[in-house]
Amino acid sequence: xxxxxxxxxxxxxxxVAVMSVLVVTFxxxxxxxxxxxxxSDTDTALDRNPAMxxxxxxxxxxxxxxxxxxxxxxxxGGADLAIRPLLQPAELLEAVPGMVAVQHSGSGKxxxxxxxxxxxxxxxxxxxxxxxVPINFRSHGHGQGYLDINGLIPETVDRIDYRKGTYRADxxxxxxxxxxxxxxxxxxxxxxxxxxxxxxxxxxxxVGGSVSLGKGVLTGIGQYKGYDGPWELGESLNHKxxxxxxxxxxxxxxxxxxxxxxxxxxxxxxxxxxxxxxTDVCADVFCSLDDxxxxxxxxxIATLLLENDNWKGSLYxxxxxxxxxxxxxxxEQINQFxxxxxxxxxxxxxxxxxxxxxxxxxxxxxxxDVSRVGVDFFDGGEFLAENGRNAITEASIGAYAELSWAATxxxxxxxxxxxxxxxxxxxxxxxxxxDGNDSDSIVSPKLAFAYTFNDRVxxxxxxxxxxxxxxxxxxxxxxxxxxxxxxxxGYEVGARYENNGFKISATYWWLNLDSxxxxxxxxxSVEPKGGxxxxxxxxxxxWRPLDWLAIDAxxxxxxxxxxxxEEAGGKFIEGAVEDSAQxxxxxNYGAWDVSSRWRYFGGYALLPDNSDRVGGVxxxxxxxxRAFENFSLYGEIINLTDESGKDIVYFYxxxxxxxxxxxxxxxxxxxxxxxxxxxxxxF
Numbered sequence: 001x002x003x004x005x006x007x008x009x010x011x012x013x014x015x016v017a018v019m020s021v022l023v024v025t026f027x028x029x030x031x032x033x034x035x036x037x038x039x040s041d042t043d044t045a046l047d048r049n050p051a052m053x054x055x056x057x058x059x060x061x062x063x064x065x066x067x068x069x070x071x072x073x074x075x076x077g078g079a080d081l082a083i084r085p086l087l088q089p090a091e092l093l094e095a096v097p098g099m100v101a102v103q104h105s106g107s108g109k110x111x112x113x114x115x116x117x118x119x120x121x122x123x124x125x126x127x128x129x130x131x132x133v134p135i136n137f138r139s140h141g142h143g144q145g146y147l148d149i150n151g152l153i154p155e156t157v158d159r160i161d162y163r164k165g166t167y168r169a170d171x172x173x174x175x176x177x178x179x180x181x182x183x184x185x186x187x188x189x190x191x192x193x194x195x196x197x198x199x200x201x202x203x204x205x206x207v208g209g210s211v212s213l214g215k216g217v218l219t220g221i222g223q224y225k226g227y228d229g230p231w232e233l234g235e236s237l238n239h240k241x242x243x244x245x246x247x248x249x250x251x252x253x254x255x256x257x258x259x260x261x262x263x264x265x266x267x268x269x270x271x272x273x274x275x276x277x278x279t280d281v282c283a284d285v286f287c288s289l290d291d292x293x294x295x296x297x298x299x300x301i302a303t304l305l306l307e308n309d310n311w312k313g314s315l316y317x318x319x320x321x322x323x324x325x326x327x328x329x330x331x332e333q334i335n336q337f338x339x340x341x342x343x344x345x346x347x348x349x350x351x352x353x354x355x356x357x358x359x360x361x362x363x364x365x366x367x368x369d370v371s372r373v374g375v376d377f378f379d380g381g382e383f384l385a386e387n388g389r390n391a392i393t394e395a396s397i398g399a400y401a402e403l404s405w406a407a408t409x410x411x412x413x414x415x416x417x418x419x420x421x422x423x424x425x426x427x428x429x430x431x432x433x434x435d436g437n438d439s440d441s442i443v444s445p446k447l448a449f450a451y452t453f454n455d456r457v458x459x460x461x462x463x464x465x466x467x468x469x470x471x472x473x474x475x476x477x478x479x480x481x482x483x484x485x486x487x488x489x490g491y492e493v494g495a496r497y498e499n500n501g502f503k504i505s506a507t508y509w510w511l512n513l514d515s516x517x518x519x520x521x522x523x524x525s526v527e528p529k530g531g532x533x534x535x536x537x538x539x540x541x542x543w544r545p546l547d548w549l550a551i552d553a554x555x556x557x558x559x560x561x562x563x564x565x566e567e568a569g570g571k572f573i574e575g576a577v578e579d580s581a582q583x584x585x586x587x588n589y590g591a592w593d594v595s596s597r598w599r600y601f602g603g604y605a606l607l608p609d610n611s612d613r614v615g616g617v618x619x620x621x622x623x624x625x626r627a628f629e630n631f632s633l634y635g636e637i638i639n640l641t642d643e644s645g646k647d648i649v650y651f652y653x654x655x656x657x658x659x660x661x662x663x664x665x666x667x668x669x670x671x672x673x674x675x676x677x678x679x680x681x682x683f
Contacts (some may be wrong), residue, residue, distance in 0.1 A: 152241075
C-alpha cells in the first residue's frame with residue numbers, strides 16, 4: 001500500500017468514526033425527546049421554562065443576503081452559543097468559521113489562535129471587541145496583540161458578529177485576518193444559580209439576575225472557577241469574575257453602562273520537549289518540568305455606550321495588571337509583567353445622502369499608559385535579576401468613512417477609506433532597555449461589490465488594505481528598529497445561497513503582508529520576519545431541517561508561503577494550519593437541549609523547509625441538558641472519543657536538566673476525556 005493510500009485510508013477511517021458518533025448522538029437525542037414528548041407536550045415545557053423558547057433561535061439562520069458586505073461575514077447567536085460545550089471561554093471564538101483556539105500555558109493565559117493560515121499566537125492579526133471595547137493589547141509583556149478573554153462569562157454573550165479580511169473601514173489594528181464583535185445581553189429573564197463539578201477538580205459557581213432600577217434595568221452575573229487539569233503539576237486555577245450592565249432608554253437613545261472584570265491565579269502548564277517524555281524527569285505527556293511557575297491576572301473594564309438609529313458613541317477605561325513566570329527553553333526561568341491603564345472611545349454616524357446612497361463616518365481613539373512592562377530573570381520562582389523594563393505611552397487616533405451605494409436594484413458598491421496615526425513613547429526603567437519616541441501613520445482604502453441575483457443568491461468581490469501595529473519597544477529600538485505600522489493587502493471573491501432553513505457560502509481569499517515583524521516577549525527582543533503571501537478557501541453551511549434541529553458545518557483550507565523563501569530558509573510559514581473543519585448538531589426539543597460538535601485541527605509545518613510537520617487532530621464534544629419546572633440538569637463530555645494528540649507543537653532548542661541541549665519538538669498534550677455535570681436553578 002502506498003503512502004498516499006495509507007493517508008487517505010486514515011482520513012476515511014477517522015471520518016467514518018466521527019460521523020458514526022454524530023449519528024449515534026442524534027439517534028439518542030431523538031429517542032430522548034420523543035419520550036419527553038410522550039410525557040408532556042412541548043407547550044407545557046415551554047411554559048415552565050420561558051428561556052427555552054428564546055434559546056430555540058439560531059443566530060446562523062438570520063438573513064444575510066441584501067445586508068452582508070462579503071461572503072465571509074456572518075453572525076452567531078441564540079442556541080448556537082447558549083448550549084455549546086466548552087472546555088474554555090475562548091472556544092466561543094470558534095463560532096467564527098475557520099477559527100481554532102487552543103492552549104499551551106494553562107487556563108489563566110491567553111489562548112493560541114489559528115485562522116486563515118496564521119498562527120495568530122495570542123492575537124496579532126485577529127481582533128475581538130466586547131460591546132465596542134477592543135480586547136487585544138498593544139505592546140504587551142508577553143506578545144503583541146495579546147488577546148485574553150478568560151474573564152468572559154459565557155452567560156453574558158448574546159451574539160457574535162464576525163468578518164474576515166481587510167475590507168471594512170471601521171476596524172483597524174490587528175484585524176487583517178479577521179474581527180469578531182461580541183454583544184452582551186441586556187437583561188436576564190430569570191435569576192439563576194449554576195453549580196458545576198467535573199474531572200480534574202473542575203468547579204464552577206455562577207449567579208445572576210436582573211432588577212429594575214430607576215428608569216432602567218440593572219443586570220449582574222458573578223462567577224467562580226477552579227481547575228487543576230490532568231497535569232502532574234495541577235493548575236490550581238482560582239478564578240473570580242464579575243459582569244454588570246445598566247441599560248436605560250433616554251431621549252438621545254439607548255444608554256448602557258457596564259463594569260466587568262476578573263482576578264485569577266494559576267500555575268502555568270507549559271509545553272515540554274518531546275525528547276524528555278518517558279525519561280526519569282518526565283514520565284508522560286502530562287509531566288511538569290518546572291513546578292515553580294506561577295501566573296496572575298487582574299483586569300477591570302468600565303464602558304459607556306449611547307446609540308440610536310443615526311449615531312452611536314462609546315467611552316471605556318481599563319485597568320490591567322498581569323504577571324507570569326515560565327521556562328519555555330528550560331534554560332532559565334523568566335517572569336513577564338505588564339501593568340497599565342487604557343482609555344478609548346469611538347463615535348460613528350450613519351447618514352442617508354440620497355435614496356440609494358448612505359455614508360458612515362466615524363473616529364476612534366485609544367491611549368495606553370503602561371507603567372511597567374518587561375521581563376526579569378527568576379530562579380525557582382524567586383527574583384534573580386532584571387532584564388528588560390520599560391514604561392510606555394502609546395496613543396492612536398483613527399478616522400474612517402464608508403459609502404454604501406445601491407447602484408442598481410441588484411448591485412451594491414461600498415468604497416471606504418481609513419486613516420490612522422500612532423505615537424510611540426518608550427521610557428527605559430533600567431540600563432538594559434530601549435528608550436525613545438517615534439510615530440507612524442497609514443491610509444487604508446477599501447472597496448466592496450455585492451450583486452444580488454435573486455432572494456436566494458448573492459455574489460461578492462472585496463479588496464482592501466489593512467495593518468497591524470508593532471510593539472513600541474521594537475519601534476524605538478536604535479539597533480534594530482521595526483516599522484510602527486505594517487501594511488497588508490487582502491482581496492476575496494465569494495457567493496452565498498439561502499433558501500429557507502438552508503444556507504451555504506463559499507469564499508476564496510488572498511492576503512499579502514509586507515512583513516510579519518513581532519516582538520517576542522519570551523526573549524524580550526524583536527524578531528524580524530519577511531513578507532508573506534496567503535490564500536485559501538472557506539465553505540460554511542447551515543441547515544435547519546426542523547424547527548428544533550440545526551446542523552452547521554465549516555471547512556477552511558489555506559496556503560501560507562514566505563514571500564522570500566531564500567531569506568526565510570524555506571517557503572513554508574511555521575505554525576500555519578492548512579486545514580480545519582467543524583460539524584455541529586444542535587437540538588432544542590421541548591425541555592431537552594443537545595449540542596454535539598466535532599472539530600478538526602489540521603497539520604502544519606514546523607520549519608520553513610517543511611522537513612518536520614505536525615499531523616491533524618480531531619475533537620468531539622457533547623452537551624446534554626434537561627429543563628424542569630424551576631431547575632435544569634446538564635452534562636458535558638469534552639473530547640468524547642478520548643483522542644490523544646497535541647494542542648500545540650513548536651520546534652526549538654531546549655536544555656532540560658539531566659538531558660542536555662536538544663533541538664526538536666516541544667509540545668503540549670490535548671486534555672483527555674473530561675466530564676462535567678451541573679445544575680441550574682431559576683427563580
